Amino acid sequence: TINDEVKRGTAVQKKLVNGKSFTWEAYYAETGQLVYEKHREACKPRYKLLKVERFIQYAKHKIQVEKWSPDIIVGRAIELGIYEPHERVCAKTLYRYIDEGLMSLNNMDLWLKLQRNTKPKRDRERKRILGQSIDVRPQEIINDRLTFGHWEIDTVVGKKNKDEPVVLTLTERQTRYQIIIKMSGKNEAAVKETIERLSKNNPNYPKLFKSITADNGSEFAGLSEALKGLSDVYFAHPYSSWERGTNEKHNGILRRFIPKGKSLKDYSNDQIKQFTHWMNHLPRKVLNYQTPTEAILTHFNQIQMT
Incomplete structure (x- = not known):
């Protein structure tokens, strides 16, 4: 209140006249400000x-x-x-x-x-979708993350050179579990060979990989054929990376270890496995601070029991 403000800035003055001492009170704005700052400093919480x-x-x-x-x-x-x-x-x-x-x-x-989005928006030319559109992906089953076994796929490039190896990344939408595999190149044949190797001699593959959603990169042109009869394959709209946001987010985390411009020839398969292990053992807020490994083990056990 005004009264409190006046009291805070009021100071006692003293003056000596003809050997006699006189005192009185007067308001000074500077005094009020100093008292205020002192009180504010005192009311700060103490460091813990x-x-x-x-x-x-x-x-x-x-x-x-x-x-x-x-x-x-x-x-x-x-x-x-x-x-x-x-x-x-x-x-x-x-x-x-x-x-x-x-x-x-x-x-x-x-x-x-430190991450900032500094890329300007650009108009893109039309590009055809390689297969079944993400528009027909079941909302209540996949989009809402209610069931396990629905993955997003992409490739991560180190150094931009057609002779350079790349890594294939798959992210499970519900548990955020990540699979990272080094490939010989960013092409259709390398992706098909890697996917076939992943599914070969695995009787539980259809239960583990119910669907896969990819972008429209040419390396995924043969994905539907490679997984025919095993998994449903969907393709996001061209230039719509947010439709595979889970995988894109995890690719960003992987960039901590594989920065753009760094040749993947410099990374061994053991190092790629170490990166995968770290990501799958990183607790996530969205999983109530469980790790993806902890989250996926429950589903693995259920599949093995059926």
């Missing part, structure tokens, strides 16, 4: 940093070594119950500690925080 030192060290390790985000770190800790509420901080506080330089980390250590 020293009380949660063990959790901070845990978080630093997860960010630097395992490349987890603060949200995953906090969510996974809550899910597993490895820290009591008074022993940890929330994700927002972790981000603040990093921004304020209290954790010996910076934004360069936070992969997703």
